[in-house]
Amino acid sequence: MLFQYKDDSFKYSKCFTVIDENEEEFRVLTNIFDMTPEDIFLLYRVRWKIETFFKWIRQNLRIKQCIDYNKNSIKIQIYTALIIYMLIYILKEVLKVKTSMLKITKIIKSNILENTDDVFLGYQK
Numbered sequence: 001m002l003f004q005y006k007d008d009s010f011k012y013s014k015c016f017t018v019i020d021e022n023e024e025e026f027r028v029l030t031n032i033f034d035m036t037p038e039d040i041f042l043l044y045r046v047r048w049k050i051e052t053f054f055k056w057i058r059q060n061l062r063i064k065q066c067i068d069y070n071k072n073s074i075k076i077q078i079y080t081a082l083i084i085y086m087l088i089y090i091l092k093e094v095l096k097v098k099t100s101m102l103k104i105t106k107i108i109k110s111n112i113l114e115n116t117d118d119v120f121l122g123y124q125k
Contacts, residue, residue, distance in 0.1 A: 014040075060101070061085055 014033055018026045018041045030040050057063055061081035066074055088104055091097075097104060 057081070062105075 013029055013031050015027065015029045016037045018028060018037060020026070020041075026041065026044075028037070028041060028044060032040055035043075057078065061078070061084075063077060063081055067077055068074075085101070088101060088108070092101065092104055
């Protein structure tokens with residue numbers, strides 16, 4: 001990755017502009033003085049990927065709050081939600097259902113104790 005940057009540092013913060021290989025310009029403000037601008041910019045990119053992943057989790061896995069706040073219970077809650085999401089996705093693909101994942105989830109919730117033979121008949125492709 002090629003970097004060009006202009007340093008506009010202050011006493012307690014470091015500000016620089018990075019131009020990446022796509023000629024996109026990014027302004028970065030940080031208080032990390034012992035890293036190069038390239039490394040700081042890469043950290044921001046990784047952090048943004050993590051933020052995007054957690055946004056996807058909140059939107060798609062419907063995790064609104066943690067059951068408990070220790071490391072193990074958070075892992076269990078995320079893994080359980082991922083497994084449920086993947087099972088619903090597999091169900092959607094196997095049955096060739098043409099509706100959204102949210103709609104399928106609502107159908108499953110409302111018919112959880114019903115006979116499942118006819119539940120998805122009207123939703124198939």
